[in-house]
Amino acid sequence: MTVQASDTPVLKEKRRRPNWKHEVGFLLIHLSPVLAFFSGATLIDWAICIGLYFFRMFFITAGYHRYFAHRTFKTSRWFQFLLAFFAQTSIQKGALWWAANHRTHHKFSDTPKDPHSSKVYGFFYSHIGWIMGPDFKNTRFDLIKDFAKFPELRWLNKNHLFPALVMMLAVAGFGGWANYAVYDVSFFTGAWSALFIGFALSTVVLFHGTFSINSLMHKIGKPRYETGDESKNSLVLALVTMGEGWHNNHHYYQSSTRQGFFWWEIDPTYYVLKFLSWFGIVWNINKVPYHIKFSKNLEHAKQLLNKSRKAK
Ligand SMILES: [Zn+2]
Ligand SMILES: [Zn+2]
Numbered sequence: 001m002t003v004q005a006s007d008t009p010v011l012k013e014k015r016r017r018p019n020w021k022h023e024v025g026f027l028l029i030h031l032s033p034v035l036a037f038f039s040g041a042t043l044i045d046w047a048i049c050i051g052l053y054f055f056r057m058f059f060i061t062a063g064y065h066r067y068f069a070h071r072t073f074k075t076s077r078w079f080q081f082l083l084a085f086f087a088q089t090s091i092q093k094g095a096l097w098w099a100a101n102h103r104t105h106h107k108f109s110d111t112p113k114d115p116h117s118s119k120v121y122g123f124f125y126s127h128i129g130w131i132m133g134p135d136f137k138n139t140r141f142d143l144i145k146d147f148a149k150f151p152e153l154r155w156l157n158k159n160h161l162f163p164a165l166v167m168m169l170a171v172a173g174f175g176g177w178a179n180y181a182v183y184d185v186s187f188f189t190g191a192w193s194a195l196f197i198g199f200a201l202s203t204v205v206l207f208h209g210t211f212s213i214n215s216l217m218h219k220i221g222k223p224r225y226e227t228g229d230e231s232k233n234s235l236v237l238a239l240v241t242m243g244e245g246w247h248n249n250h251h252y253y254q255s256s257t258r259q260g261f262f263w264w265e266i267d268p269t270y271y272v273l274k275f276l277s278w279f280g281i282v283w284n285i286n287k288v289p290y291h292i293k294f295s296k297n298l299e300h301a302k303q304l305l306n307k308s309r310k311a312k
Helices: 020-039 043-069 077-090 095-107 123-132 151-158 162-183 187-214 235-240 247-252 268-278 298-311
Strands: none
Touching: 020 123, 020 187, 043 077, 043 095, 043 162, 043 187, 043 268, 077 095, 077 151, 077 162, 077 187, 095 151, 123 187, 162 187, 187 235
16 A cells, blocks of 8 residues: 555555566567668668558557547448557557557546556556556456447457558568669568568557557646546647647547647647548547537536526
């Protein structure tokens, strides 16, 4: 048991340490970009790296987060599958696993039951400890029944590395061909350098970009709303994560597809979803209501709502 600054006793859950034998793959991905010192790296590899970072970040925030965890918009069954498939090319486990844990995070934000609270368990644990530790390896299907009913999503969740393997083959094939055509290196050298820089480095940066929402976004930046947790807003993190940096907004009103509530709060994921909605690929994009947007806390929001009803 620890005692917080407010003298409120907090009963922490026992969180176990990683079983290193099970984390070898995760550690190897972190080390593999170093192999580019042997293979070399071309501009094509770096372009794949940057392109794949933002491509996959979109599917993480639009798919894992705004669709599967929070259901903030609607889409067809085939695009729902693509959202899960491409999100899983990031090697951040299955969409059902991801969304179920995230629902727990919102339900118990910054309390001992939160899977990754930096306030309760420390910065390192909130960033990476909970992912490497054995306590959150299984999917809580009871928390994601709405999507677990789709057999194709259950299959993807079970075979969560399959989309990443497909992506690796595609990167190796394209990298080998393009590097051979432009730089005249052998197909195999070009394929390996594309894998080390285009895929692996991009995946590692993507890990930490996503994890920073769990760790940094409950630590740095400014809160606009009184949410009762430690969530904050940060422009820098919003740029890195395609709009997820408006985390305090999001904690305050989770049903909104758009997390940058004001026009100056850059939210690229929302812009892409809006674009897709023009073609009928997604629809029912949720907006943030006026009384929420301009309130300080839920009590104030209630007052604003009553005021606007009386004025009508
Ligand atoms: Zn969320
Ligand atoms: Zn949060």
